Amino acid sequence: MASVPGILTEWPWKPLGSLKYVILAPWIIHSTWLFVANDAKERDVSYFLLLGVVLWRIIHNQIWISLSRYRTAKGNGRILDRGLEFEQVDRENNWDDQILFNALLFYTGSRHLPGAQKLPLWRAHGVLLSIVLHAGPVEFLYYWFHRALHHHYLYSRYHSHHHSSIVTQPITSVIHPFAEHVVYSALFFIPILGTMLTRTLSVVSFTAYITYIDFMNNMGHCNFELIPNWLFSLFPPLKYFMYTPSYHSLHHTQFRTNYSLFMPIYDYIYETMDKSSDALYETSLKREEETPDVLHLTHLTTPESIYHLPLGFASLASRPHTSKWYLWLMWPVTLWSMILTWIYGRTFVVERQRFDNLRLQTWAIPKYNLQYYLQWQNEAINSLIEEAIIQAEEKGVKVLCLGLLNQGEELNRYGGLYVHRHPHLKIRVVDGSSLAVAITLNTIPKGTTQVLLRGNLTKVAYAVAFALCQKGIQVATLHHDEYLKLAKSLSGMESGLLLAKSYAHEVWLVGDGLSEEEQLRAPKGTLFVPFSQFPPKKIA
Structure with missing residues (x-):
């Protein structure tokens, strides 16, 4: 104006x-x-x-x-x-x-x-x-x-x-x-x-x-x-x-x-x-290509996610995980983009940010969520991630953070696979788990004395449970095998764990693997605090 x-x-x-x-x-x-x-x-x-x-x-x-x-x-x-x-x-x-x-x-x-x-x-x-x-x-x-x-x-x-x-x-x-x-x-x-x-x-x-x-x-x-x-x-x-x-x-x-x-x-x-x-x-x-200090390596999520990138539509980039009716009319473009990513198959720059003198870039792996759950795709995905790490090393990037499913335990042991293969890397490869734990802990309301842990037990889940036990907040789980895994991981802090018999908890820590049936059994007013890359879908 x-x-x-x-x-x-x-x-x-x-x-x-x-x-x-x-x-x-x-x-x-x-x-x-x-x-x-x-x-x-x-x-x-x-x-x-x-x-x-x-x-x-x-x-x-x-x-x-x-x-x-x-x-x-x-x-x-x-x-x-x-x-x-x-x-x-x-x-x-x-x-x-x-x-x-x-x-x-x-x-x-x-x-x-x-x-x-x-x-x-x-x-x-x-x-x-x-x-x-x-x-x-x-x-x-x-x-x-x-x-x-x-x-x-x-x-x-x-x-x-x-x-x-x-x-x-x-x-x-x-x-x-x-x-x-x-x-x-x-x-x-x-x-x-x-x-x-x-x-x-x-x-x-x-x-x-x-x-x-x-x-x-x-x-x-x-x-x-x-x-x-x-x-x-x-x-x-x-x-x-x-x-x-x-x-x-x-x-x-x-x-x-x-x-x-x-x-x-x-x-x-x-x-x-x-x-x-x-x-x-x-x-x-x-002017040559910019060398960032920090690089975030993410990936595509769904075929329509190309429109949600900053390279796509600004109106959609501000509303991730949402769909519009007109995207159905664009299925030829969506299909063409899928074919292009399959043929081209190279990591690409998505966006850049700058905070004072700290330069950041986001790169994306041309793979979709579904492909990360296919065992036969692991080698191809790991190859793309490894190439991106080596390229970032050559550019002089100081820190590379593996985003979303690029940090899977079964895929690459939270990035440890690449560090093992290249022990002389100067670039620091991180999975962002410390930041995820900090965000999760800060989301839990003050005064909370007990939480229910639901979803797959990941590196972040174990770290959150450990931090909560240290703070005196009791961590409850519904399944005996999960209780045993947590007790083994948190040796000496078993008093902070509880094998619950009901879903009656005001605060739930939720991750991948939480079913819709379990969500429906949560008491009215329950606060869901996600700790996974993709929060569970909200149901009516």
């Missing part, structure tokens, strides 16, 4: 929330009906294909989002080291509003503007005219409109909303108040209207121009440099006609330079180019 929001700041369909796409329904139904009802000669294929353009724009933007987050997590070519704030992620979650707005304009124009019906697939003159109109009027008018937006009156009411994001990501490019998008759409429609009026508009020129706008917008805000130096060496004048991500990044850090849209020529003409543009470009290109 701008510091002093002006009129037409909010999108008209904001009250609809996630149902906003319903405003396209009449157009989609109408275009589909005409395509099906009319014969081949009367069909307006270009009108029907507008839905494809809308879907392509959404997919194109999402590709850039995932690519940018992956590359900035790795670190090579990264421009700014700062991470994204949660507030920015939430603020930029409505990036599809501009696609929705443009779609309404596309559908309306396709039905009511002359020269917009029954477009041919290709017209060379229309492509050339689009290039000329963009390089001339669009770039020139945008430059001066952008400079006007930086006047304190317009900046405080509108453009400051966009500049709230110092560290940019691709979709930052379209995070503007509604009023700004009205002007931007008018500018970007100049080539489309020009080719329409001259009867040279085609499906290719229209789609290519819209894709060009999205591509350049996303690239300019991706926060990693990807334009190779040889391109400018081969054709030096190109620097006047194509900006780079580092070039536009300076506009978000310096504010009063590099105003151009995609072609820096007007910054050169009007002397508003930042003098450090070339230096930042060279520095960003030379």
Whole structure:
């Protein structure tokens, strides 16, 4: 939100929330009906294909989002080291509003503007005219409109909303108040209207121009440099006609330079180019992959978990272990991702964090929960984990923490297998059990005198039981064999153990192996404290 929001700041369909796409329904139904009802000669294929353009724009933007987050997590070519704030992620979650707005304009124009019906697939003159109109009027008018937006009156009411994001990501490019998008759409429609009026508009020129706008917008805000130096060496004048991500990044850090849209020529003409543009470009290109101090090695959980990663959908990444109805419609993408992980089969970077001078990264093994319970998959999984440890060792990582099922006792003895195989490792391989024990203990309410331990007895379970007995809290179990195992492990502290005869305990420590039947036998108001990687599913 701008510091002093002006009129037409909010999108008209904001009250609809996630149902906003319903405003396209009449157009989609109408275009589909005409395509099906009319014969081949009367069909307006270009009108029907507008839905494809809308879907392509959404997919194109999402590709850039995932690519940018992956590359900035790795670190090579990264421009700014700062991470994204949660507030920015939430603020930029409505990036599809501009696609929705443009779609309404596309559908309306396709039905009511002359020269917009029954477009041919290709017209060379229309492509050339689009290039000329963009390089001339669009770039020139945008430059001066952008400079006007930086006047304190317009900046405080509108453009400051966009500049709230110092560290940019691709979709930052379209995070503007509604009023700004009205002007931007008018500018970007100049080539489309020009080719329409001259009867040279085609499906290719229209789609290519819209894709060009999205591509350049996303690239300019991706926060990693990807334009190779040889391109400018081969054709030096190109620097006047194509900006780079580092070039536009300076506009978000310096504010009063590099105003151009995609072609820096007007910054050169009007002397508003930042003098450090070339230096930042060279520095960003030379930046190598970041070496973290601490590495968390996790894995995929379900086929749909790819969407919950930070590389996927931000709205889902904040709600793990939840499913949405539209994910069922994406089963072809889900299937393709499963095939890709099976073929590619390599550990990949998921995200990075930074706490002062401590650098952290999360890597993921391309294996799913189900595969960890298949004995014949153990060798393949251990091989991937071992490769990741060796790679981290070569990078100079100090600590590697095995996450989720990567630390299984039967799989690798909580990571001890790799330390035994490579006794000279400098990297410290940990399983996070100490942290899990501390979290579990701190979750138990103060004043508790007795807890019921349910679930499989793991390293964490034994450690929690030991710590509770030391604190004078009695640990109860329902099965005699579990009682004997605990008594053997906690030799000399048997007084802290109890073989219970009922489920009547106010606090339960629960892990893998807890059945739904046992949950239903818990008294009303029982507090469940999980100590496993995956908490038991809540039942009604």
